[in-house]
Amino acid sequence: MTTHHPTSLRLVYGHAKNHDCLAFADADTAAGEAADIRALAAARTWGEARQVQMTRLWNPARPGGYEDEYADDRPFDITELGAIVDGDWPKMVTARALAVLPQDLQDRYGEIVLTVHDGEYLKVSLGGEAALVAELRERGYEVTRDDDLINLLDGVGIGW
Structure with a gap:
């Protein structure tokens, strides 16, 4: 088993609806990633979407994708992006716990789940929230x- 070392002592967490479990992320980068997602979602045309400058994430609307044939003035709908349709962008939030939680807490509070397309993630039960958060704070x-x-x-x- 690979030992993961936490990258930050500041974490944000919450109930991840897609997997009905708790998910944890690095609080130092989460706000910037959220801003990137919001900026891309706000684009009105494909031209605008291609120009969005990301600070934390890659821009799936940039040239090189299979949406290149869309004209710059075509109305942009983020839900049409192949990377979103395929579930490749943004990356599955529940996988982040594998990088940000200490290994012993992953073992005690989580269960590794392997998905067909997106790899593995840590399923942390909602019922373990109080104890896990208390241990992290300690x-x-x-x-x-x-x-x-x-x-x-x-x-x-x-x-x-």
Whole structure:
């Protein structure tokens, strides 16, 4: 088993609707990623979408994708992006726990689930929230719950 080392002592977490479990993300990068997602979702045309400058994520509307044939003035609908339709963008938020939670807490509170297309993620039961958050705080983590942010990072609700 690979040992994962947390990258930040600041975490944001919440109820990830897509997998009905808790998801954890690095609070130092989450807001920037959410801003990238919102900026792309706000584009009105394909030309605007291609020009969106991302600070944390890659822009799936950039040239090189199979949407290249769309004219710059064509109305943009983020839900038409192949990377979103295929579930490749944004990356599955529940997979982040594998990088940001200490290994022993992953083992105690989570269960690794293997998906067919997106690899593995850590399923952390909603019932373990209080104990896990308490243990993280005892270890010096700053932990904040934000369901909306977690679900935005998972692509829930963008463009709908």
